[in-house]
Amino acid sequence: xxxxxxxxxxxxxxxxxxxxxxxxxxxxMTVGMSGFTRAGEAKAVPQALAIKALTTPMKITLMTGAxxxxxxxxxxxxxxxxxxxxxxxxxSTLRKAINDGKVMFIDQHLSETVEQLRNHQxxxxxxxxxxxxxxxxxxxxxxxxxxxxxxxxxIFAQKVIIEINLGQNxxxxxxxxxxxxxxxxxxxxVPLVKVDDRIGSTAIPIDPxxxxxxxFTNKTDSPSTVTEPDSxxxxxxxxxxxxxxxxxxxxxxxxxxxxxxxxxxNIANSVMTGLIASSFENLTMYxxxxxxxxxxxxxxxxxxxxxxxxxxxxxxxxxxxxxxLDKYKNKLVLRPQEISNHPELVRRLxxxxxxxxxxxxxxxxxxxxxxxxxxxxxxxxxxxxxARNAHLAIFVxxxxxxxxxxxxxxxxxxxxxxxxxxxxxxxxxQGLADLRGLAPRERAIQVINHCVHPSYREALxxxxxxxxxxxxxxxxxxxxxxxxxQRLDETGSMLIN
Numbered sequence: 500x501x502x503x504x505x506x507x508x509x510x511x512x513x514x515x516x517x518x519x520x521x522x523x524x525x526x527x528m529t530v531g532m533s534g535f536t537r538a539g540e541a542k543a544v545p546q547a548l549a550i551k552a553l554t555t556p557m558k559i560t561l562m563t564g565a566x567x568x569x570x571x572x573x574x575x576x577x578x579x580x581x582x583x584x585x586x587x588x589x590x591s592t593l594r595k596a597i598n599d600g601k602v603m604f605i606d607q608h609l610s611e612t613v614e615q616l617r618n619h620q621x622x623x624x625x626x627x628x629x630x631x632x633x634x635x636x637x638x639x640x641x642x643x644x645x646x647x648x649x650x651x652x653x654i655f656a657q658k659v660i661i662e663i664n665l666g667q668n669x670x671x672x673x674x675x676x677x678x679x680x681x682x683x684x685x686x687x688x689v690p691l692v693k694v695d696d697r698i699g700s701t702a703i704p705i706d707p708x709x710x711x712x713x714x715f716t717n718k719t720d721s722p723s724t725v726t727e728p729d730s731x732x733x734x735x736x737x738x739x740x741x742x743x744x745x746x747x748x749x750x751x752x753x754x755x756x757x758x759x760x761x762x763x764x765n766i767a768n769s770v771m772t773g774l775i776a777s778s779f780e781n782l783t784m785y786x787x788x789x790x791x792x793x794x795x796x797x798x799x800x801x802x803x804x805x806x807x808x809x810x811x812x813x814x815x816x817x818x819x820x821x822x823x824l825d826k827y828k829n830k831l832v833l834r835p836q837e838i839s840n841h842p843e844l845v846r847r848l849x850x851x852x853x854x855x856x857x858x859x860x861x862x863x864x865x866x867x868x869x870x871x872x873x874x875x876x877x878x879x880x881x882x883x884x885x886a887r888n889a890h891l892a893i894f895v896x897x898x899x900x901x902x903x904x905x906x907x908x909x910x911x912x913x914x915x916x917x918x919x920x921x922x923x924x925x926x927x928x929q930g931l932a933d934l935r936g937l938a939p940r941e942r943a944i945q946v947i948n949h950c951v952h953p954s955y956r957e958a959l960x961x962x963x964x965x966x967x968x969x970x971x972x973x974x975x976x977x978x979x980x981x982x983x984x985q986r987l988d989e990t991g992s993m994l995i996n
Contacts, residue, residue, distance in 0.1 A: 517543035520712035531624035531652030537568035539645030552580035564647020568721030610840035627656035638707025645809030728769035734928035736773025762854035852885035865917035872913030904992035
């Protein structure tokens with residue numbers, strides 16, 4: 500235990516075990532927990548709560564910023580304690596419970612959860628459980644590797660439980676920029692006009708009287724699962740870099756582009772890494788998750804500043820970054836996710852948004868979340884916050900999956916997360932389709948010619964041609980539009996034997 504991390508002496512008496520703190524969470528409560536994409540989640544109290552639920556059955560509504568690490572969603576699901584979960588997850592055990600209808604999952608744009616709480620459209624959290632690196636002299640909370648929704652959870656909750664993680668670098672203090680929008684109808688514009696603007700405080704301001712428990716921990720964040728770029732992701736990156744270079748030559752983008760946003764995962768991360776070999780310099784980033792590629796770009800002298808809501812790194816980069824935080828600190832800021840994902844700021848800053856599609860169709864509609872239209876994968880995350888408002892809304896994916904048994908380009912998506920109206924550019928390893936200024940029939944030709952894998956190109960062209968014979972502004976054959984997904988369900992492959 501290190502009481503010097505609690506700089507308000509009157510709070511020293513609140514220190515207790517994770518088990519005692521977990522006893523303050525009761526059946527039927529709504530609980531807000533820190534954590535955004537495996538970064539900065541409370542670790543000991545959720546685990547203690549899951550163990551408690553095995554012998555004392557309970558159900559809670561759990562809100563977070565995004566996904567949790569350290570198998571916490573798995574443990575809480577197996578304990579049967581999750582009645583409702585929002586707004587994002589990536590755990591396979593929880594995913595199965597969601598798809599089996601055992602856990603009610605609310606899949607939200609990540610900028611919206613706190614806004615709906617603020618307007619009483621969602622029930623306020625009874626308890627907030629927040630990981631911190633320290634508590635200030637005023638009883639304010641200094642977050643660790645993410646902000647997410649933690650600030651508003653702590654402000655809204657009746658009671659606050661703080662986990663002080665001694666394993667997190669204390670030099671994280673000063674990295675955060677906590678800004679809370681004012682209330683309607685007198686809300687003022689968010690005063691942020693540059694990526695590196697600081698507009699708030701470095702700690703979460705709460706009444707220390709709300710802090711009911713403080714637990715010391717020493718457990719690390721889970722590493723991200725990003726892998727090295729492969730030939731397909733490198734090809735996607737090459738197509739995109741060539742496109743951006745042409746946009747600069749044509750005068751549609753400045754030489755340092757606009758602020759970059761990248762969704763989580765291997766493909767988007769690899770695309771950002773691909774910029775290292777490009778001619779672009781003095782880049783900036785305004786994103787949700789700062790991943791390996793962020794720090795690779797900084798180290799390469801390509802990226803000047805990055806704003807995000809969390810830092811999630813692989814084992815390859817974790818020790819180097821957090822062990823040498825002084826090297827990066829003046830180039831980083833972490834904000835609440837309602838600010839990192841704020842639609843008006845995305846439009847104001849002119850962000851180039853790169854997100855991953857599960858599948859897309861002939862006309863540019865994107866499915867980011869559902870396998871065959873029904874089975875949830877992870878959630879929409881922040882991709883919609885960015886795509887609808889970005890200067891360029893780019894979606895990337897490999898053209899095939901499961902060794903070619905699935906085409907990522909289909910006649911009609913089985914679930915729509917982003918409509919054709921919000922999508923500018925589609926990229927696979929096969930090529931890039933620029934959909935700007937094109938009518939549906941023109942978009943379809945671009946998609947077929949540039950994005951579809953050769954194994955499926957002839958079949959998709961045949962579908963399109965026969966649909967055009969039937970007619971319509973957006974031609975479809977309703978009896979066949981989802982036949983590829985039906986064939987996958989029945990045979991395990993979209994390919995026609």
